Amino acid sequence: MTDEAADNKKKTNGPTIRWDDSKMRSVYANVCNVSSTREEVTLLFGTNQAWRSGQKEVAIELTDRVIVSPFAAKRLSLLLNGVVAEYEKRFGALDEAEKK
Numbered sequence: 001m002t003d004e005a006a007d008n009k010k011k012t013n014g015p016t017i018r019w020d021d022s023k024m025r026s027v028y029a030n031v032c033n034v035s036s037t038r039e040e041v042t043l044l045f046g047t048n049q050a051w052r053s054g055q056k057e058v059a060i061e062l063t064d065r066v067i068v069s070p071f072a073a074k075r076l077s078l079l080l081n082g083v084v085a086e087y088e089k090r091f092g093a094l095d096e097a098e099k100k
Helices: 003-012 070-091
Strands: 031-036 041-048 060-068
Touching (some): 041 070, 060 070
Antiparallel strands (some): 031 041, 041 060
């Protein structure tokens, strides 16, 4: 166990987590949409099928839907903010308008 893993275990005082990736699949998405109700947050992932700029209609092929509780959504938000902050620290700020 690495020092970091040991430190994390000490901090949580909870059970050790074993990540089982035997049924995991990888997908690519360049589009994400989010909606919510009081009980759940739904994330839709897909791929923009537009090849030409200036099209009147853009087809988004939705491939995956992930539904989480609001609590899991909050944890995901914190994790993503941390990953993006680390990315920007290493590679420079991301301009949101640049890749729409």
